[in-house]
Amino acid sequence: MDVLDVLKARRTIFKFNSRPVSGEMLKRIFEFGLWAPNHHVTEPWRFVVLGEETKQTLARRYGDIQEGKASEKADESSRKKLWQAGYDKFMSKPAVIAVSCVQEGDEQQRREDYAAVCCAMQNVQLAAWELGVGMQWSTGPITMQKETYELLGVNPDREYIIGFFYTGYPSEIPTPRRKPLDDVMRWTA
Numbered sequence: 216m217d218v219l220d221v222l223k224a225r226r227t228i229f230k231f232n233s234r235p236v237s238g239e240m241l242k243r244i245f246e247f248g249l250w251a252p253n254h255h256v257t258e259p260w261r262f263v264v265l266g267e268e269t270k271q272t273l274a275r276r277y278g279d280i281q282e283g284k285a286s287e288k289a290d291e292s293s294r295k296k297l298w299q300a301g302y303d304k305f306m307s308k309p310a311v312i313a314v315s316c317v318q319e320g321d322e323q324q325r326r327e328d329y330a331a332v333c334c335a336m337q338n339v340q341l342a343a344w345e346l347g348v349g350m351q352w353s354t355g356p357i358t359m360q361k362e363t364y365e366l367l368g369v370n371p372d373r374e375y376i377i378g379f380f381y382t383g384y385p386s387e388i389p390t391p392r393r394k395p396l397d398d399v400m401r402w403t404a
């Protein structure tokens with residue numbers, strides 16, 4: 216697909232089929248992240264591909280988070296259902312990749328590096344789309360918990376987890392929604 220077509224065609228994917236995404240494919244996709252613009256070329260991006268054991272641990276924690284949303288009146292069985300739905304949802308993502316940003320230097324550098332990692336993340340999403348792989352960039356509570364940092368070996372004093380990429384081959388492509396350009400662009404004298 217032409218780059219301009221990919222820019223418009225890419226969608227966030229929430230539902231994946233069961234086809235696994237190979238490590239080779241993930242390496243191919245994430246390599247495009249390295250080519251993002253980055254002031255002073257600090258290369259602040261870090262990618263952690265979750266192995267099966269880690270994924271299961273996080274899926275259990277995801278279940279806990281979902282269960283925690285139960286109303287106070289909820290009985291044991293509905294709590295269990297919420298937990299199980301959370302666990303299954305997390306496990307239904309064929310691959311999960313955490314993306315973090317090294318946070319060093321002064322405030323300006325930290326902002327710039329954060330922005331650069333976001334650019335890298337968009338490169339990754341676009342490359343994935345071109346290769347038939349879908350992603351959901353997620354910033355839910357599971358990405359922020361202290362235990363997640365520990366489990367993934369990310370030092371919170373040095374790195375900030377920007378989000379997870381839930382990754383796989385799409386089984387459903389949502390319909391996009393955007394305002395027209397004229398609603399958000401203005402021209403000065």
Ligand SMILES: Cc1cc2nc3c(=O)[nH]c(=O)nc-3n(C[C@H](O)[C@H](O)[C@H](O)COP(=O)(O)O)c2cc1C
Nearest residue numbers: 225226227228351352353354355378389390391392
């Ligand atoms: C910084 C950032 C954080 C996001 N976090 C979430 C999230 O936690 N959960 C979610 O469902 N989607 C998340 N998304 C994806 C957006 O929901 C998605 O981009 C939006 O619905 C527009 O859809 P599109 O990507 O298909 O154009 C996030 C996107 C960005 C850029």
